[in-house]
Amino acid sequence: MAICIHPWAGGSTILPRLLDDVFSEIDDAFNELAHIERPHRCHRRKAEKKALSGQLEKVTDDGSKLAISLDVSKFKPDELKVNLDGRTLTIEGKQEVTEGHNYTSRTFLRQWTLPENVDVEHIRSSLTENGQLAVEVPKFKAAVTSISIPIQKAIHQ
The missing domain is CATH 1.20.5 (Single alpha-helices involved in coiled-coils or other helix-helix interfaces)
Incomplete structure (x- = not known):
């Protein structure tokens, strides 16, 4: 102009x-x-x-184990990581797709602090065919010990 x-x-x-x-x-x-x-x-x-939010995760405690279920159906198994650092459980997913000039990135990160009464040495995770990731942590068995406590006579001074 x-x-x-x-x-x-x-x-x-x-x-x-x-x-x-x-x-x-x-x-x-x-x-x-x-x-x-x-x-x-x-x-x-x-x-x-919303599809990747906590509405698609479920945490249950049935007394014998702590179970976490998470819908990760949008991710391939090699795009997922499950890590335990101390008592912090981390589930992470990262996906990057390039098709021609289009680039798509999808990520999520979920963390939980596990309670003291779970056995982190026996934690396990599995992935179902329909994309549900399940992590289970057994609880320690409560040691049931029954002892009789004798009653002693109090000494008054």
Whole structure:
């Protein structure tokens, strides 16, 4: 676009007002496009977060073991990691897919602090065919000891 200042326009504010109007219309058009696209992207991200959120995980304690079940059906087994650091259990998934010019990345990280009454030496995990990752940690068996405690006579001083 070429701008030409004519001698008859000297001191006039027509040109700046004209440019303001043009750029204002362009800004309005871009803002409308952004509003059209934004809800779609936002909705998609919320749906993906919900799919990977805690609503698809289940933690149960049946008295003999602590069990964690997590839906990881979007991930391949080699894209998953289950680690135990001290009493902190971490389940992590990372997936990267490149198809032509499209790149998709999907990740999640879940952590739990295991209670003192579980046997972390015997923790195990398994993955079902339908994508359910199960982690089970057995609890220590309570030692049932029964002893008789004799009653002694208190000495008064």
